[in-house]
Amino acid sequence: MIPAAIKQRWSKWLDKRIPANKQITLSHKSIFILPSGFGVAWFVLIVVLYLFGTNYQNNLVIGLSLLLASVFHSCIIYSYKNLAGLTLTALTPPETYANQNLAFPIVLSSKINKDNSQTSHQQICLNLPNERHSRITDVAEGVDTSVSCTAQSRGLVNPGRIRVSSSFPLGLFNTWSYVDLNIQHIIYAAPLATHVSLTSLDNDNQTEFEHGKLQPGVDDYKGLKTFVEGESLKQVAWKQWAQGRGMLTKEFAQPEGKPVWLSLDGTLGDSLEQKLSKLAWQVNALSQSQQVFGLALNQQIIEQDSGESHRKQCQQMIALYGSVAKPAITTEPRVTPESTSAFTDKHPVGNRK
Structure with missing residues (x-):
């Protein structure tokens, strides 16, 4: 030895x-x-x-x-x-x-x-x-x-x-x-299957699963899709076309209902690790359904968003919750004082479910 x-x-x-x-x-x-x-x-x-x-x-x-x-x-x-x-x-x-x-x-x-x-x-x-x-x-x-x-x-x-x-x-x-x-x-937390528990920033403690679902709109950029004949040329991604990637169209979306939150306090579990595992599963489920949601782990807040990048940001924050080491994450979570205060004002620690 x-x-x-x-x-x-x-x-x-x-x-x-x-x-x-x-x-x-x-x-x-x-x-x-x-x-x-x-x-x-x-x-x-x-x-x-x-x-x-x-x-x-x-x-x-x-x-x-x-x-x-x-x-x-x-x-x-x-x-x-x-x-x-x-x-x-x-x-x-x-x-x-x-x-x-x-x-x-x-x-x-x-x-x-x-x-x-x-x-x-x-x-x-x-x-x-x-x-x-x-x-x-x-x-x-x-x-x-x-x-x-x-x-x-x-x-x-x-x-x-x-x-x-x-x-x-x-x-x-x-x-x-x-x-x-x-x-x-x-290393992400191991997902544990559970029901999706969403919290709104309004007085409603629990909202429907469809809240935050994306529908076609003009508010937020969602991604690129294949060009369909008859679509407006204003939406064509000319930069990608010049790169030889083909004719693509910019796609925009907007939330269908109220923004929703996943929170540590609103997740049931016998231990912290079980709660984090359930949150990891919910993040994947909501992302697969293309729903807008935010994540709140006590004072750590990620604003409402959707997409693969948002899913990775949430999974990274769940994985690193409570750890001392803080690596350089490729895409920084959009944590703002306004989003933190908005969530904590609507949901005091003693009243969260």
Whole structure:
């Protein structure tokens, strides 16, 4: 068992030696190499044969020991070259909920191949600590792979350093590196099926499910759709047409009824995690129905909106609720003092259902 102090010093040294980056190319500064168990046995055999040959003045045995020594030395070079120049690039992980298998996609490529087409990286293994490894037999021009782990709970996940290893070509040496691809991923709360509980900003505590549903209008931009002959040319997305994306029409929508809210206090549950799981399910259900809704988690407010971007904003806020770490979210939730005060004025903490 390695003491925690040694692990901490080792981690700090790695952070300086191999800094975190979205793309890392392995070099002499980031590659470690040591003999394997088979390599140690090979070296012992060389020593025994050499001593036997010199003791009995047997040139054939001495020559055999020197031949094995040259193979041993050559494997050091080829083992290093098998990892040197290997480039690892992190991609955006797919949307993942708690208790699901989380895969971090990685692209392996080689810059050496541009200068020497005969050089490739073979028998490469990647794995996270205490997780199963992914094996790539040959990295010629570029290979898509992934390292996986189980997302136990919601929140921000940083998988840490990925171990890249190989024992190519003869298994005499183990070469490896620990790379941090600076992966920050948000695990959404596991959805728990429930009924949709919506709260209006008016005096009505519960509104109908259809409140906030979108209907065709001119208020808010909704997206693009295929152009239909006879539609007004004023609505044509000329910018997209110039980009070669075809004839598209801008589509607008407006809420059909009163705006509605999903709130933590208005959600029934035995625990905080159960409430958040129910909210996560309701967010997906309302987004699938293209309904306008807002989300209120105590003092954290996201204004009423709809669409895929709004769904992700809500899921991210649910996933990070109560956590200390605050990552840089791609699209910031539109949280305004006006929306916060409007909700709290209409719904005092003691009167929420």
